[in-house]
Structure formats: structure tokens, C-alpha cells
Amino acid sequence: MAAPALAEAAGPAEAAESAEAAELSRALSRLLPGLEADSKPGRRRALEALRRALEEAGPAADPAAFQGPWARLLLPRLLRCLADPAEGCRALAAHLLDLGLRRAARPRDALPRLLPALAARLAGPEPACRLQPEACEELRLALVQLLGLAVGLGGSALAPHLDDAVRVLRCTLLDPFAAVRRESCQCAAALARATPDHFHMQSESLIGPLMQTISHQHWKVRVAAIEATGTVIQFGNGKSVDDVLSHFAQRLFDDVPQVRQAVTSMVGGWLLELRDRYSFFHKLIPLLLSSFEDEMPSIRELATSLWEKVGLQWQQENEDDLKDKLDFASPPPAHYPLHESRPVLGCRELVSRNLSKVLPALCRDISDWVVATRVKTAQLLPVLLLHAEDHITQHLEVVLRTLLQACADEEVAVVSSCMRSAELIGTFVSPEVFLRFILATLKKSPSPSSLLVLASTIQGCPREALQPHVKVIATELAQPRVCQASDNDLYLERLLLCVQALVSVCLEDCGGCGLQLLEVLVTVMAASGATGLSDKAREAVAALAAVENVSGSQDLYRKHMGPLLERLTTSHGDWTVHSPELAQFSVVISQSGPVLGESLQHVVPTLRACLQPARDPQMRLTLFSVLSKVLLQAKDTVDSQGQFHSYLETVTKDILVPNLQWHAGRTAAAIRTATVSCLWALTSSEVLSAKQIRDVQETLMPHILTTLEEDSQMTRLISCRIINIFLKTSDDVLDPDKFIKIYPELLKRLDDVSNDVRIAAASALITWLKCIKGADGKSYYQSSIQYLYKELLVYLDDPESAVQDAVLEVLKEGSALFPDVLVRETEAVLHKHRSATYCEQLLQHLQAVPATH
Structure with a gap:
């Protein structure tokens, strides 16, 4: 064991020396002097030659043989070349460093010299420097990639050089070049994974630059910054989570x-x-x-x-x-939301x-x-x-x-x-819990949002849980302070939602509070300015009828009509046009149909009291408008039970007569028009017998004759038509003195500015003439009829052909009474007319009719 130890102690270059290494060293030694050349082309040629030499050696070269020449000869010189004035030389040096790191047997040995050199080129002397010494962005990208390669190959050996690596990344994470930022993010993540035992001491310094990068305009950079942040915190200091959460939330x-x-x-x-x-x-x-x-x-x-x-x-x-909850797992609630797992x-x-x-x-x-x-x-x-x-x-x-x-x-x-x-x-x-809070809020300050929350909670609540509380909810909704709190369409829409939710969830359980719910729906229809909302409210009435087991909306009104009207009409003495009860009363009258005929004992006294001249004029106009509509369909409304005749005198004397009295002002005129419209609807609805019409005529004819002088064209037109109906049913029972006063008023209307009124007056005159029967009657009216002939012959020359036609029909009808007189009068004016056509037609008619004496 002593021999290897001595060899190792002799130095890495000597220990790794081999024939291949010696050959490589000689080859490199011939090229290296060129790196010191004064000219840029010379240094570039030397670097190109080195690149070819390394690339020709190929991956098959022995890393151990390459390690010595690389570390001893190439690495220091290439690192110096990173600061070369020529950009091309710097790029070749970076490329050669990349090749060298990949082929060396111990790439981590290069870290002590490589990291400071990269820091010098990318970070400069100041850790937070934004302006890198390397001006070329492609070269900065190559150098960051080189750092990433060093991190990947060096692993935990990077720990002593963590300061330099982090200093580089803090600058390159803010690089103007997007590709450099992306590469820096990946390098930061790799560095965190490579040095888990030491990285936590440096991780916080990277959070700031990463958070500046996380909002970069390029989405790929943003993704890279997010992924890098996740890894940096995973292997770094967990306290940084607080610093990044708001940025992650924004992403x-x-x-x-x-x-x-x-x-x-x-x-x-x-x-x-x-x-x-x-x-x-x-x-x-x-x-x-x-x-x-x-x-x-x-x-x-x-x-x-x-x-x-x-x-x-x-x-x-x-x-x-969680042992108990795991062992005795509770099943999902029976009413768990559908489509939710x-x-x-x-x-x-x-x-x-x-x-x-x-x-x-x-x-x-x-x-x-x-x-x-x-x-x-x-x-x-x-x-x-x-x-x-x-x-x-x-x-x-x-x-x-x-x-x-x-x-x-x-x-x-x-x-x-x-x-x-x-x-x-x-x-x-539990409804008992949430209703306590919501209803208290509703009592204190009703609003569209509180109604929407109530409707939604009802919609989500199971029927069996809500059942004991249905009456409480309905009663609260029907309180005037809630249902009449606003006429804003949004408020009414939310109010309607509450009823719809209650009916759809509780179904038949709503049977005990149908009156209250109907009151709410009537309020919505009364206050709604949106037609669509009124339609939805009527649909809700039909739905409520279904859950109350009645056949339809009319039966629902029939079931609750008495209490509903009683509640509404209690305050009728104080009504004005702005009273919500007035609008609700109008809705009930309009919507209840045949049920109205069963409730006349409530309706007529209220109308009588509210339609007195001393009451609010605008309110009276509103009620007359509603009354006209129901009288037009009297058989299906007020007279559905055939009982309207019992109230005819009250309607005529106590409602119509007072409102036909003349008073100055436009509002008073509008009321007279509305009153005349009601009378027309009543007399043309076919619910009154001839005798009943005569009774009405007896009372109202004088007033209707005065309305022929109204400024309103509509009033004059309707008045003519009403007189026509009165005359058709009068037969010969009219007092002659009263009867004789009718035709002059109609004759005046032939001068009306409206052709419609003139034609209607002519039609009424035909009916008036038909009422004169018998020799006694003729003789009594002779002077009046002769006067009528003269006046009508004037209009026979009218500029309007339609009026001429109408007047011709009147004269034809009247010709049977005194034909000789009419012939004389016609011949007397024949030469005065612009055109004799109509006079000739009249004379031809008189010749064709047998003379009567």
C-alpha cells in the first residue's frame, strides 16, 4: 500500500501520466503558445486548433488520460481567455471549457478555479450588480449553461463554492436576455438539489431575484421561475414560503x-x-x-x-x-349535492x-x-x-x-x-341556525343580497329539515317591511326567488302558508316594472297553485280572495297613487278573472270609496284604467256569477256620475275620459239587459251629452258611441223633452275636427231618427226634423267623402219621415253644392221610396 500512496503524494499530474496523456500534452503544448499571441486572429486560430484537437480526440478518449493535460495545461489558459477582448475568442473558450468538463475524469477538480472565473464574468465585483462584465447575451447564456454543467457534474463538491454560484445566479436571474433567465432558473434548481446540506444558508438570497423574474413577459420564463422557486424553497429555508405566496397567488x-x-x-x-x-x-x-x-x-x-x-x-x-373517524366512517349526508364527489x-x-x-x-x-x-x-x-x-x-x-x-x-x-x-x-x-341569522338581517335591513342568500340557502336545504320553518319564512317575506321595502327590479327578482325556492323545495308543505306566499307574488307583480318579472311571478302563482292542490291560478285566488282583499283594503281610506296596496289591489282585480265576480262585496265598496272626487286624482285614473279592462270582459270577471246587476246602481250613481262632473284642469279632463271609457266598456260588454241600459241612460244621458264638448277627441268619440247604444235600447220610452235635446248636440259634432267623431255622430243621428215612430211622434218633431234636414244638407257637400257618405245615410234614414219636405230642401240647395252627385243620389232614393202621409 505504500507504493500507491507515494505515487499519489507525488502529485496528480505525475500519477496520471501515461503514454496517451503524454501524447496529448505534447499536442496541446504545440498549440498553447498561440493563445498568448498579440493579435486577435492569432489567438482565435489557436483556439480553433484546440477545438479541433479536442473534438478529433472524441468521446473515446480516456478521461483519466485527459484529466492531467486538461487541469494542468488547458483549464488555466481557457479561463484567462474568458476575459479576451475578442468576443469570438471568449465564445470558443467557453465552448472548450464545456468540452473539457464533460471529458475530464474529475470535473469537480476544476470548480475552485472555474467558479470564481464565472463569477468574475457574470457577476462582477458586486453581488447585486445588474450590469454583467460580459456584454454579449449569447455568451452570457453559454456561461450560465457552463455553470449548470458544473453544478450537474460537481454535485456536493460545489458546497465550498456556493457563494460564487449564488452570486452569479442573483445577477443572471435578472438578465435582460430571457434565455439567460430561463437557464438561470434551471441552474438555481439544480444547485439546490446538488447541495441540500448547505443550500439552506444561501437560499433566501435567491428569492428576491426569482420573484422579480416570476412576472417576466415571457411565459416560459415565468414557468421556469415558478419551478425554480419551488425547488429552492424545498431544499432551502422554508420561511421563504411567506415571501413567495402572494406572487404565486398572482400567477x-x-x-x-x-x-x-x-x-x-x-x-x-x-x-x-x-x-x-x-x-x-x-x-x-x-x-x-x-x-x-x-x-x-x-x-x-x-x-x-x-x-x-x-x-x-x-x-x-x-x-x-383519526382512528375513530376512520374506524367509524360517517356516510355522506343523504342530501349530499348531486354531481359532487x-x-x-x-x-x-x-x-x-x-x-x-x-x-x-x-x-x-x-x-x-x-x-x-x-x-x-x-x-x-x-x-x-x-x-x-x-x-x-x-x-x-x-x-x-x-x-x-x-x-x-x-x-x-x-x-x-x-x-x-x-x-x-x-x-x-341546520335551518334553525342559519335562519336565525338571515331573518334577523332581513328584519333589520332588507336588501337584494339578503334575499338572495335566503333563497339560495333554501334551495340547498333538504325538504324534511325545512318543513318546520316554512310558515315562519313565508310570514316574514309577506311582512310589508320586507315585501314592500323596495320597488327596485333587482330586489323584486330576489324576493321572487325566495318564493320560487320555497315552493320548489317544500312542495305540498307550502300549503299552510299559501296566502302569505300569494301576497308576496302579488306584491312582485304590482311593483315590477319589468314585463319578464311579472311573467315569472305569474308562473310562480301557477306553481303555488299546483302544490296547494288546486286546479290553477284562478282557483288559488278563489281560495285566498277573501283574506287577501280584506288585508289589502283595510287601509283604502289612506290610499294615494303611490300606495303599494293600490297597485296590489289592481293586480288582484286584473288577475283573478271569474273569481272577481264572487268578491263584489269587497271590491265595489272599495272602488266606490276610492273613486270619489275628493280622492287623489292619479289614484282614480289608475283605478278607472283597471276597471275599464275588467268591464270589457265583464262576463268573465265582475259578472261571472251574474250578480253584477245588484251593484249597477252603485257603480252608476256613486262612481260614474261624480266623476263625469266638469272640473277645470287637464287631470280632471283625463278622469272624465277614463270614466267615459268605463261606461263604454260597461254598455258594450253585453252583460246589461235593455232595461238595465235604460236605467243607466236615465241617470247618465245628461252627463254624456256634456262630454260631447270635451277637448279630448277620444272622449267625444266614445260619448257618441255611448249615446248610440243608449238610443238603440230606448225604443219610445224617452221623455220627448229630453229626447229632442239629443240631436242638436250630435249635430254639433258634425263640425268636429276628427272625422271619426263626425262619422260616429252621424251613426248616432241615424239611431235617433229611428226612434221617431207613429204619426203623433212625427208631427211633434216636424219642425226639428225640418231643421235637421237643412243642416245635414250642408254637410252633404263636405270636403270629406267619408263624411258625405255618412250624412247621406242619415238623410236616407230620415227621408221616410217627411219626404216632401226633404225633396224641397234638397232641390233648394242643389245648385249651391260644388258637386250635385250626392243630392242627386238622395233625390233618386226619395223617388224610389213610396210617399207616406
């Missing part, structure tokens, strides 16, 4: 899926392998679970797979603590035990000013709640308060996730 919003996948993979790796991972569970778990809602299926699958491994590993590590026990326990630490940050971020942050945070909450299950109860107040705030967010994605969270609360928490 979860990255537009490039590969970046988000890298974060997910790194965080999952830490949860599985980080030495002090238990200290960081509450910080790392939210990051991994956030990827459960990533838009890319591959990332969601990766996160799910990693999370399950984390849960199973933790479960095995804490088997003694229950996480393993370890995952559920990890979330439950860390939820109190996670929630404060989550509650803060869900109201962040950045939309993406709010969306991501809102998506995380249901994932946590699904794991926590009934453990949510311990944190219910915090979670519900957060949801109440977040459900008011303008971002649809935030609200959608919050609704899902509220559904999970309904699934896992």
Missing part, C-alpha cells in the same frame, strides 16, 4: 395555462414534501384549491389529484388522531382544521377592488364549504356576513359562486 390569474399549471404543481409538491409544511397548510391549501375552478380541465384534474394525495398522506401521518377524510379534516385561519383573508379578498381577485376568491369559498360540511356551523356568522356583502357585487361570476356557497350552507347547516 393563478395568469392568462397562460402552463403558468397556472406550474403554480398548481409546485404548491401541491410543497404540501406533500416541504419539511415544515404543517406550518403552512393554512396558506398553501387555498392556493391549491383555487385551481379546482380553473377554466382548463387539465389543471382542475391536476389540482384534484394532488389534493387527494395530500389528504391521504396527511391521513396516514395522523392515523392515531365527497373528498377523502384527510382532505375534509385539513380544511376543517384550517378554516378559521383561511376565512379572514378570504373575507378580505372577496371585496377586493380587482375583479379577478373577487371572482377567484368567490370561487374558492364553495370548495372550502364543501369540504367543511357541518363544520361550517362554527364559522356561520362570518361566512354569512361575507356572502351578504359579496352578493351585492356587480360581477355576475362573484354572485353565482356566492349563491353556490349559500346553497351548501343550506345543505350542511
Whole structure:
């Protein structure tokens, strides 16, 4: 053993000397002087020759024979060449160093000289220097690759040179050239793995540059920085986790899926392998679970797979603590959400035990000013709640308060996730517990968000658990302070959602509170300005009817009409146009159909009281509009039971007459128009007998004659039509003195600005003429009819042909009374008309009709 020891002591060059090494040394010795040449071309030729010599030697060369000449002759000279003024020479030197390291038997022997040289070229004298002495970016990349090769070949021997390596990386991680940064990230990870026993003392100094690189514009650089950070912390100081978490969280919003996948993979790796991972569970778990809602299926699958491994590993590590739960595993709740797979026990326990630490940050971020942050945070909450299950109860107040705030967010994605969270609360928490908080909030300050949270919790709650609380919820929703708190469409939409959720979940259990729910739905229809919302409310009425086992919406109104109207009309003495009860009363009248005919004892007195002239004019207009609509379909509404005639006198004398009285002002005129419209709807609805119409006529004819003078064209037109109907049913029972006063008013309307009114007046005159029967009647009215002939003949020459046609028909109808008189009057004006056509037609008609005396 003494001989080898002596040989080794003689020096490595002498011990490794062999014939091959000697030959290589001689060959290199001939080329090396060229490296000292003064000219750049000379030094370059020498380096090219060295490259050819090494490449020709090939991989077959004995590493042991190569080691001596490499370490003794080549390495020191090549390292000096790294500072050569010529860029080409520096590049060749870097290439030769790469070849040498790969072929040497003991590459780690080069580290004491190589690392300082690389540090000098890449980092300069200052550790934090950003401007590297090497100006060429391709050369900086080659030198970093050379460092990576040295790390890979040197392994743990790099420990004494860790300072130089880290100093280099701190600069190159911030290099302007993206490829250098990527290579530096890979080198940093390799360095961490190569020197695990010493790297933790230096790892923190790399975190800053890595975090500056993690937001680089090139996504591949970002991925490399994330992966390097994961390895650096894995083998370095675990305390650095706190320094990188916010940066990793920001990368979860990255537009490039590969970046988000890298974060997910790194965080999952830490949860599985980080030495002090238990200290960081509450910080790392939210990051991994956030990827459960990533838009890319591959990332969601990766996160799910990693999370399950984390849960199973933790479960095995804490088997003694979980023994009872493992031995007596509880089955999933019977009402567990569909399409959701229950996480393993370890995952559920990890979330439950860390939820109190996670929630404060989550509650803060869900109201962040950045939309993406709010969306991501809102998506995380249901994932946590699904794991926590009934453990949510311990944190219910915090979670519900957060949801109440977040459900008011303008971002649809935030609200959608919050609704899902509220559904999970309904699934896992007892209604007695969550209703106590939500209903108290609703009483204190009703809002769209509180109603949405209530609707969502109801939607997620099992029917059997909710059954004892249905009446309480319905009663609270029907309270005026809740259902009438706002007429904002969003508020009403959320109010409707509560009813829809209650009906869809509880079904027949809603039977005991149908009145309250119907009140809410009527309120929604009354206050809604959106047609779509009213349609949805009507659909909800039909759904409520189905669960109450009645045949449809009409039967539902029939079942609750009495109490509903009684509640609504209690305050009718104080109604104004803005009263919510007025709008609800209008909805009930409009929607109840035939049921209205069964409730006249409630409806008519209310209408009578509210339609008095002393009441709010705008309110009266509203009610007249509703009344007109139901009177148009009287057979299917107010007279569905044939009882409307009992209230006809009240409607006529106490409602219509007072509102036909003339008062100054546009509003009063509008009310008279609305009143006339109601009368027209009543008289044309075919529910009144001829005698009933005559009774109405007796009362209203004087008032209708005055409305012929109204400024409103619509009023004048409808009044003409009403008079026509009155005359058709009057036969000969009209008082002659009253009858004779009708035609002058109609005659005036032939001068109306509206052709429609003129034609309607002509039609009424035809009916008036038909009412004159018998010789006595004719003689009584002769002077009036002769006057009428003269006036009508004037309009026979009207510029409007339609009016001429109408007047011709009136004269034809009246010609049977006094044809001789009409002939004389016609012949007297014939020459005065612009066209004699109509006069000639009238005369021809008179000649064709047999004379009567």
C-alpha cells in the first residue's frame, strides 16, 4: 500500500501520466503558445486548433488520460481567455471549457478555479450588480449553461463554492436576455438539489431575484421561475414560503395555462414534501384549491389529484388522531349535492382544521377592488364549504356576513359562486341556525343580497329539515317591511326567488302558508316594472297553485280572495297613487278573472270609496284604467256569477256620475275620459239587459251629452258611441223633452275636427231618427226634423267623402219621415253644392221610396 500512496503524494499530474496523456500534452503544448499571441486572429486560430484537437480526440478518449493535460495545461489558459477582448475568442473558450468538463475524469477538480472565473464574468465585483462584465447575451447564456454543467457534474463538491454560484445566479436571474433567465432558473434548481446540506444558508438570497423574474413577459420564463422557486424553497429555508405566496397567488390569474399549471404543481409538491409544511397548510391549501375552478380541465384534474394525495398522506401521518373517524366512517349526508364527489377524510379534516385561519383573508379578498381577485376568491369559498360540511356551523356568522356583502357585487361570476356557497350552507347547516341569522338581517335591513342568500340557502336545504320553518319564512317575506321595502327590479327578482325556492323545495308543505306566499307574488307583480318579472311571478302563482292542490291560478285566488282583499283594503281610506296596496289591489282585480265576480262585496265598496272626487286624482285614473279592462270582459270577471246587476246602481250613481262632473284642469279632463271609457266598456260588454241600459241612460244621458264638448277627441268619440247604444235600447220610452235635446248636440259634432267623431255622430243621428215612430211622434218633431234636414244638407257637400257618405245615410234614414219636405230642401240647395252627385243620389232614393202621409 505504500507504493500507491507515494505515487499519489507525488502529485496528480505525475500519477496520471501515461503514454496517451503524454501524447496529448505534447499536442496541446504545440498549440498553447498561440493563445498568448498579440493579435486577435492569432489567438482565435489557436483556439480553433484546440477545438479541433479536442473534438478529433472524441468521446473515446480516456478521461483519466485527459484529466492531467486538461487541469494542468488547458483549464488555466481557457479561463484567462474568458476575459479576451475578442468576443469570438471568449465564445470558443467557453465552448472548450464545456468540452473539457464533460471529458475530464474529475470535473469537480476544476470548480475552485472555474467558479470564481464565472463569477468574475457574470457577476462582477458586486453581488447585486445588474450590469454583467460580459456584454454579449449569447455568451452570457453559454456561461450560465457552463455553470449548470458544473453544478450537474460537481454535485456536493460545489458546497465550498456556493457563494460564487449564488452570486452569479442573483445577477443572471435578472438578465435582460430571457434565455439567460430561463437557464438561470434551471441552474438555481439544480444547485439546490446538488447541495441540500448547505443550500439552506444561501437560499433566501435567491428569492428576491426569482420573484422579480416570476412576472417576466415571457411565459416560459415565468414557468421556469415558478419551478425554480419551488425547488429552492424545498431544499432551502422554508420561511421563504411567506415571501413567495402572494406572487404565486398572482400567477393563478395568469392568462397562460402552463403558468397556472406550474403554480398548481409546485404548491401541491410543497404540501406533500416541504419539511415544515404543517406550518403552512393554512396558506398553501387555498392556493391549491383555487385551481379546482380553473377554466382548463387539465389543471382542475391536476389540482384534484394532488389534493387527494395530500389528504391521504396527511391521513396516514395522523392515523392515531383519526382512528375513530376512520374506524367509524360517517356516510355522506343523504342530501349530499348531486354531481359532487365527497373528498377523502384527510382532505375534509385539513380544511376543517384550517378554516378559521383561511376565512379572514378570504373575507378580505372577496371585496377586493380587482375583479379577478373577487371572482377567484368567490370561487374558492364553495370548495372550502364543501369540504367543511357541518363544520361550517362554527364559522356561520362570518361566512354569512361575507356572502351578504359579496352578493351585492356587480360581477355576475362573484354572485353565482356566492349563491353556490349559500346553497351548501343550506345543505350542511341546520335551518334553525342559519335562519336565525338571515331573518334577523332581513328584519333589520332588507336588501337584494339578503334575499338572495335566503333563497339560495333554501334551495340547498333538504325538504324534511325545512318543513318546520316554512310558515315562519313565508310570514316574514309577506311582512310589508320586507315585501314592500323596495320597488327596485333587482330586489323584486330576489324576493321572487325566495318564493320560487320555497315552493320548489317544500312542495305540498307550502300549503299552510299559501296566502302569505300569494301576497308576496302579488306584491312582485304590482311593483315590477319589468314585463319578464311579472311573467315569472305569474308562473310562480301557477306553481303555488299546483302544490296547494288546486286546479290553477284562478282557483288559488278563489281560495285566498277573501283574506287577501280584506288585508289589502283595510287601509283604502289612506290610499294615494303611490300606495303599494293600490297597485296590489289592481293586480288582484286584473288577475283573478271569474273569481272577481264572487268578491263584489269587497271590491265595489272599495272602488266606490276610492273613486270619489275628493280622492287623489292619479289614484282614480289608475283605478278607472283597471276597471275599464275588467268591464270589457265583464262576463268573465265582475259578472261571472251574474250578480253584477245588484251593484249597477252603485257603480252608476256613486262612481260614474261624480266623476263625469266638469272640473277645470287637464287631470280632471283625463278622469272624465277614463270614466267615459268605463261606461263604454260597461254598455258594450253585453252583460246589461235593455232595461238595465235604460236605467243607466236615465241617470247618465245628461252627463254624456256634456262630454260631447270635451277637448279630448277620444272622449267625444266614445260619448257618441255611448249615446248610440243608449238610443238603440230606448225604443219610445224617452221623455220627448229630453229626447229632442239629443240631436242638436250630435249635430254639433258634425263640425268636429276628427272625422271619426263626425262619422260616429252621424251613426248616432241615424239611431235617433229611428226612434221617431207613429204619426203623433212625427208631427211633434216636424219642425226639428225640418231643421235637421237643412243642416245635414250642408254637410252633404263636405270636403270629406267619408263624411258625405255618412250624412247621406242619415238623410236616407230620415227621408221616410217627411219626404216632401226633404225633396224641397234638397232641390233648394242643389245648385249651391260644388258637386250635385250626392243630392242627386238622395233625390233618386226619395223617388224610389213610396210617399207616406
